[in-house]
Amino acid sequence: xxxxxxYLQDPKITEKMGKIKHKIAILSGKGGVGxxxxxxxxxxxxxxxxxxxxxxxxxxxxxxxxxxxxxxxRDKKPTISGETIFPIESEYGIKVMSIDFFLKSDDTPVIxxxxxxxxxxxxxxxxxxxxxxxxxxxxxxxGTGDEALTVTQTLQGNIDGAIIVTIPSQVSKFVVKKAISxxxxxxxxxxxxxxxxxxxxxxKCGAFIxxxxxxxxxxxxxxxxxxxxxxxxxxxxxxxxxxxGINLLAEDLETSITVKNLFEISAKVEELxxx
Amino acid sequence: xxxxxxYLQDPKITEKMGKIKHKIAILSGKGGVGxxxxxxxxxxxxxxxxxxxxxxxxxxxxxxxxxxxxxxxRDKKPTISGETIFPIESEYGIKVMSIDFFLKSDDTPVIxxxxxxxxxxxxxxxxxxxxxxxxxxxxxxxGTGDEALTVTQTLQGNIDGAIIVTIPSQVSKFVVKKAISxxxxxxxxxxxxxxxxxxxxxxKCGAFIxxxxxxxxxxxxxxxxxxxxxxxxxxxxxxxxxxxGINLLAEDLETSITVKNLFEISAKVEELxxx
Numbered sequence: 001x002x003x004x005x006x007y008l009q010d011p012k013i014t015e016k017m018g019k020i021k022h023k024i025a026i027l028s029g030k031g032g033v034g035x036x037x038x039x040x041x042x043x044x045x046x047x048x049x050x051x052x053x054x055x056x057x058x059x060x061x062x063x064x065x066x067x068x069x070x071x072x073x074r075d076k077k078p079t080i081s082g083e084t085i086f087p088i089e090s091e092y093g094i095k096v097m098s099i100d101f102f103l104k105s106d107d108t109p110v111i112x113x114x115x116x117x118x119x120x121x122x123x124x125x126x127x128x129x130x131x132x133x134x135x136x137x138x139x140x141x142x143g144t145g146d147e148a149l150t151v152t153q154t155l156q157g158n159i160d161g162a163i164i165v166t167i168p169s170q171v172s173k174f175v176v177k178k179a180i181s182x183x184x185x186x187x188x189x190x191x192x193x194x195x196x197x198x199x200x201x202x203x204k205c206g207a208f209i210x211x212x213x214x215x216x217x218x219x220x221x222x223x224x225x226x227x228x229x230x231x232x233x234x235x236x237x238x239x240x241x242x243x244x245g246i247n248l249l250a251e252d253l254e255t256s257i258t259v260k261n262l263f264e265i266s267a268k269v270e271e272l273x274x275x
Numbered sequence: 276x277x278x279x280x281x282y283l284q285d286p287k288i289t290e291k292m293g294k295i296k297h298k299i300a301i302l303s304g305k306g307g308v309g310x311x312x313x314x315x316x317x318x319x320x321x322x323x324x325x326x327x328x329x330x331x332x333x334x335x336x337x338x339x340x341x342x343x344x345x346x347x348x349r350d351k352k353p354t355i356s357g358e359t360i361f362p363i364e365s366e367y368g369i370k371v372m373s374i375d376f377f378l379k380s381d382d383t384p385v386i387x388x389x390x391x392x393x394x395x396x397x398x399x400x401x402x403x404x405x406x407x408x409x410x411x412x413x414x415x416x417x418g419t420g421d422e423a424l425t426v427t428q429t430l431q432g433n434i435d436g437a438i439i440v441t442i443p444s445q446v447s448k449f450v451v452k453k454a455i456s457x458x459x460x461x462x463x464x465x466x467x468x469x470x471x472x473x474x475x476x477x478x479k480c481g482a483f484i485x486x487x488x489x490x491x492x493x494x495x496x497x498x499x500x501x502x503x504x505x506x507x508x509x510x511x512x513x514x515x516x517x518x519x520g521i522n523l524l525a526e527d528l529e530t531s532i533t534v535k536n537l538f539e540i541s542a543k544v545e546e547l548x549x550x
Binding site for chain 1: 304305306307308309311338339340341344345381382383384416417421442444445446449450452453454455456457460475477478479480482484485486487488489509511514515517518519
């Protein structure tokens with residue numbers, strides 16, 4: 001029995017997860033709000049701060065994995081020894097696991113029904129040898145379906161909490177609030193909410209353009225009494241950098257408001273989970 | 276046996292679908308690329324053109340339904356008679372069905388594993404009485420999971436095809452190509468690809484900003500030899516209008532390049548499926 005006392009956890013999961021100080025899921029009811037970008041940037045910021053080599057990033061999006069592409073790690077193959085799978089270590093000081101490492105070609109889709117997806121995630125949680133970590137960031141696919149259910153139920157009582165991501169629009173607010181109810185029903189604490197794609201600055205005249213008008217992030221935080229972790233405006237340079245999979249935190253990106261806000265959010269998250 | 280000759284289709288589905296001339300799925304490997312917006316705007320454009328009252332829109336996103344919110348129809352309850360469910364008729368001349376009509380409150384999440392989600396979709400396909408329609412647009416959730424599998428397998432050999440949606444970035448291109456392989460493996464014809472969120476025009480200086488730099492739409496069309504249906508730039512006014520759920524095609528939206536392109540895409544789709 002684990003801490004919760006009722007849920008029987010696979011002893012292999014208990015063992016692997018026991019070596020990880022903080023487990024954080026990135027969750028959203030809505031797709032394309034930037035969960036993968038946020039998961040990756042948080043991991044990189046934590047590694048850059050003082051946790052180099054002690055941050056794991058699990059891409060739990062089984063049908064649309066994008067983390068290895070964003071890190072230019074798609075040609076890597078994880079070492080497997082018996083039942084143990086070793087994560088890929090990125091040059092930025094984070095360890096990564098994704099279904100993408102096991103797919104045959106670029107275009108291979110994962111056509112699996114729910115139970116198979118859940119099995120893949122359970123395998124990742126029980127068989128990946130992360131070693132001692134300070135943080136494991138889990139990038140969940142959108143919605144409140146099988147993958148999200150499996151991760152939260154499997155780690156029940158043993159996860160620090162979830163970070164919720166939304167874009168500023170009311171449609172997003174409406175869908176994302178459902179994700180928060182989902183987390184609450186499954187007893188997953190909410191660490192806070194991040195508002196992503198909060199407008200873009202015109203590179204010519206400096207005007208700020210509200211691409212998807214609204215204040216969903218702040219509104220949800222207020223209405224549901226959860227922490228507002230910050231806003232992340234669109235930065236075309238960051239988008240390009242994720243496309244290339246290189247130099248993510250180098251060059252002029254360090255002068256980007258988007259990257260600056262992401263680092264601040266990472267510091268807040270660190271403070272909140274260490275409390 | 277249906278046209279394909281191998282797949283046994285529920286006779287109720289065959290009967291309901293037999294009254295619909297064209298069935299089109301909106302598909303993407305990636306979330307948040309604007310599938311729901313595109314599904315809705317295509318339906319509205321078709322109804323406005325010459326199919327008023329003859330367009331159905333099925334919101335097959337079971338865990339994150341947003342169509343009723345975008346049409347301000349959330350307070351409507353479908354009439355049920357025996358095993359038959361009647362869709363909600365919008366003032367814009369389209370008929371709508373969504374799991375959202377059956378949820379208790381705004382925040383209720385649908386926490387279902389795959390088999391339950393598949394069952395809900397099968398029920399929608401077999402029990403909703405659309406009547407005679409020219410078009411049924413099916414808004415699929417992101418990924419290549421249960422909902423997409425169920426719709427494509429259930430309608431196999433009996434669907435005009437899928438419209439693929441991407442945003443311009445390379446990460447999106449990479450994930451969306453998987454969705455196309457998915458459609459091909461399931462023998463779903465590809466009607467064409469739409470590139471959404473293709474930049475935004477600065478309202479102050481008129482400069483064009485590439486928010487998510489790239490040309491994923493045109494590139495995928497060229498590489499995989501499929502029709503390129505068009506680009507849809509971001510229009511904050513459209514986003515606001517979808518948030519309010521009103522006046523979607525009225526007022527200054529008709530002067531919007533975004534809306535103009537959406538109407539052109541709708542005309543192309545009509546032409547392609549009627550060939």
